[in-house]
Amino acid sequence: MDISTKIKLAETYAKMSEAELARKMGTTSQAFGQRIKTGKFSSADLDAIASALGTEFVCYFKFPDGTEI
Secondary structure, three states: OOHHHHHHHHHHHOOOOHHHHHHHOOOOHHHHHHHHHHOOOOHHHHHHHHHHHOOOOOOOOEOOOOOEO
């Protein structure tokens, strides 16, 4: 599942529209919609999206021995 799909699912779960999320992030719905289409988000972007949704974004590599990076 790509990151744009995950963001859309998170919006739905949080009962928040894309326009509302964009507003909370200080951008326009058009600009945010374009970012969703390209799927290009930095770690800072994903943290900001998570914060606006009232959640956290967790991303890591998990090795067979349990090590997480």
